[in-house]
Amino acid sequence: MAHKPAIQQASVKIRTMPLFCLIPSAIRTVVLAALMLALMAGPANAQSPEQHAAIRLVAHPTVATSWLNRDTTRAIFAMRQRTWPDGEAVQVFVLPNRDPVHARFAKEQLAVYPHQLQLAWDRMVFSGMGQAPNRVSNQLEMREKVANTPGALGYLEREYIDESVHVISME
Amino acid sequence: MRVSMSFQWNEGISIACKHTKWFWVSLLAIYPFAPTWANDSMLDTLQVHGFLSQALVITDDNNFFGNSSKNAGSLEYTELGLNASIRPHSNLLVAAQVLSRRAGGETSDAIPTLDYGVVDYQMVSNQQRTIGLQLGRFKNPFGLYNQTRDVAFTRPSILLPQSIYFDRTRSLGMAGDGASLYHEERTQAGVFRFQAGVGKARIEDDVDLALGLDRFPGTLQAGSSAIGQVRFEDNSGRFLMAVSTASANANYQGSQPPLDNGSFQFLPWVFSLQYNHELWSLTSEYALRTIELDGFNPGIDQKKTGESWYVQYTRRVASDWQWLVRFDRLINDRNDRSGSAYEQSGLGPAHSQFADDITVGVQWMPRPNIMLAGEYHHVDGTGWLPLNTDASASETSRHWNMLLFQLSLRF
Numbered sequence: 001m002a003h004k005p006a007i008q009q010a011s012v013k014i015r016t017m018p019l020f021c022l023i024p025s026a027i028r029t030v031v032l033a034a035l036m037l038a039l040m041a042g043p044a045n046a047q048s049p050e051q052h053a054a055i056r057l058v059a060h061p062t063v064a065t066s067w068l069n070r071d072t073t074r075a076i077f078a079m080r081q082r083t084w085p086d087g088e089a090v091q092v093f094v095l096p097n098r099d100p101v102h103a104r105f106a107k108e109q110l111a112v113y114p115h116q117l118q119l120a121w122d123r124m125v126f127s128g129m130g131q132a133p134n135r136v137s138n139q140l141e142m143r144e145k146v147a148n149t150p151g152a153l154g155y156l157e158r159e160y161i162d163e164s165v166h167v168i169s170m171e
Numbered sequence: 172m173r174v175s176m177s178f179q180w181n182e183g184i185s186i187a188c189k190h191t192k193w194f195w196v197s198l199l200a201i202y203p204f205a206p207t208w209a210n211d212s213m214l215d216t217l218q219v220h221g222f223l224s225q226a227l228v229i230t231d232d233n234n235f236f237g238n239s240s241k242n243a244g245s246l247e248y249t250e251l252g253l254n255a256s257i258r259p260h261s262n263l264l265v266a267a268q269v270l271s272r273r274a275g276g277e278t279s280d281a282i283p284t285l286d287y288g289v290v291d292y293q294m295v296s297n298q299q300r301t302i303g304l305q306l307g308r309f310k311n312p313f314g315l316y317n318q319t320r321d322v323a324f325t326r327p328s329i330l331l332p333q334s335i336y337f338d339r340t341r342s343l344g345m346a347g348d349g350a351s352l353y354h355e356e357r358t359q360a361g362v363f364r365f366q367a368g369v370g371k372a373r374i375e376d377d378v379d380l381a382l383g384l385d386r387f388p389g390t391l392q393a394g395s396s397a398i399g400q401v402r403f404e405d406n407s408g409r410f411l412m413a414v415s416t417a418s419a420n421a422n423y424q425g426s427q428p429p430l431d432n433g434s435f436q437f438l439p440w441v442f443s444l445q446y447n448h449e450l451w452s453l454t455s456e457y458a459l460r461t462i463e464l465d466g467f468n469p470g471i472d473q474k475k476t477g478e479s480w481y482v483q484y485t486r487r488v489a490s491d492w493q494w495l496v497r498f499d500r501l502i503n504d505r506n507d508r509s510g511s512a513y514e515q516s517g518l519g520p521a522h523s524q525f526a527d528d529i530t531v532g533v534q535w536m537p538r539p540n541i542m543l544a545g546e547y548h549h550v551d552g553t554g555w556l557p558l559n560t561d562a563s564a565s566e567t568s569r570h571w572n573m574l575l576f577q578l579s580l581r582f
Contacts, residue, residue: 068298069298069357071357071362072297072298072357074362074408075301075355075357075362080301080355081293081296081301081355082258082261082262082264082293082296083261083262083293083296085296085297085298087261087262087296088261089216089258089261089262096539097490097539098490107449110408111406111407111408112408113408113447113449115487115490116408116447118539119325122319122322122324122325122581123318123319123325125218125220125254125256126220126222126252126254126268126318126319126322126325127287127310127318127319128254128256128266128267128268128287128288128289128291128305128309128310129266129291129305129310129318130264131216131218131256131258131264131266132218132220
């Protein structure tokens with residue numbers, strides 16, 4: 001009730017400003033449109049993981065580590081940890097955010113959403129706490145880079161894995 | 172305009188250099204690793220990133236970041252940052268960023284300053300934990316957003332909730348010059364992260380102004396500061412909790428009555444909670460801020476505790492669209508929530524002692540490195556309205572509205 005006069009007062013002021021009057025209604029329209037899109041987009045995101053090939057962690061063949069637990073894998077992919085458990089420098093490779101394989105890897109293997117991972121990278125890069133991962137555009141490039149970069153860590157669908165990379169098991 | 176901007180940049184570099192003492196001292200610390208510097212793979216680790224944001228701020232009453240209530244609004248909200256980082260050794264990171272920021276005020280505010288400059292050494296790094304040390308100018312981990320508060324891509328809205336991330340004393344909370352230790356511990360329940368830093372607080376003119384000390388000829392000298400944060404993320408990656416606290420101290424050296432030498436202490440606590448779903452996030456933070464002035468004289472000495480909190484819901488509509496709604500409240504003095512005692516004592520209007528802000532906003536990322544955002548604020552009170560030397564608090568309106576648009580780029 002205490003707010004009622006406030007809103008009235010504000011709306012009087014808005015009426016005196018034509019520019020102000022126009023744009024908030026535009027924003028309201030955008031918000032409404034966004035809401036409707038949200039409702040429509042909701043069910044489309046549900047996907048069953050069984051239809052897809054398994055994704056495995058892959059590393060450069062000389063990496064001595066053979067398994068990682070999930071929290072460590074997550075810390076490395078979030079760029080908070082910079083070395084393998086034995087002290088060797090890690091070079092992290094990732095697919096584009098919008099690549100479905102990246103989204104599945106983040107959700108299924110790391111238990112984070114791709115947008116959380118992107119936010120984590122931005123926070124590291126712009127606070128001086130870490131660096132951004134190396135980007136590759138597809139799985140063929142991922143395999144080539146991981147196979148040729150000492151300390152590299154990435155991920156591939158099973159069908160892309162060959163003897164040029166070292167498969168890391170995750171706990 | 173362009174000419175004067177480039178002049179400021181040049182001038183700014185020399186000014187920024189004055190602040191880099193700690194950074195260079197820290198660089199010396201990595202000298203033992205110098206032999207590996209010639210290594211090609213080290214140069215491969217060099218990264219350069221940057222960001223640029225330009226906003227348009229329109230208000231009906233009150234000026235926020237420039238003359239926003241006049242004509243078509245204010246363009247005086249600009250943020251520009253450039254950083255470089257390199258890993259000279261497997262467990263070492265050297266990183267620095269310069270920041271040029273103008274949020275109303277003088278054009279000289281845009282002079283680039285060293286935002287952070289650190290040597291980061293991860294001394295322990297295994298499957299159980301990571302422990303590291305940062306030397307130099309490090310960003311304070313305060314609440315969920317402080318470390319990257321000037322980077323639009325890390326904010327859910329153009330303006331962070333102003334009750335906690337307000338501009339008035341921003342220099343105090345931004346960064347410290349000293350050492351910071353961090354520790355990530357992985358447990359069955361989830362991941363704990365601790366960070367604690369000690370150093371010298373950064374105090375700029377904003378603090379003088381906020382305390383009303385700018386009228387006097389004395390100066391505030393930065394004293395010691397300490398900051399600590401504990402974060403917990405559960406195993407599902409959905410729950411995030413954090414508690415942050417800090418203590419920033421300054422000494423005032425007055426040259427004449429009524430202000431003698433005194434001390435100033437800022438002691439905030441922030442409790443943060445976030446729940447993340449694939450398509451939405453719910454975030455809330457609650458802060459208690461204690462400000463103490465001591466040793467001046469009985470008329471000026473005071474201790475008061477302010478209270479801030481917000482609740483925010485963000486919804487991702489598609490991979491490139493997001494909207495948000497938020498309620499945000501600030502109270503300057505818990506013992507005078509309405510500001511009436513403040514007004515009765517003749518210090519200024521009651522509405523300068525609180526602010527309730529209802530915000531709705533949208534963000535659109537047509538490409539991963541471009542973001543367009545718009546938002547609307549309906550505000551009751553001027554508690555976090557930046558103080559402007561050419562307009563006194565008594566000329567402000569209690570109820571006001573604000574509309575912002577922002578274009579942001581990053582690389």
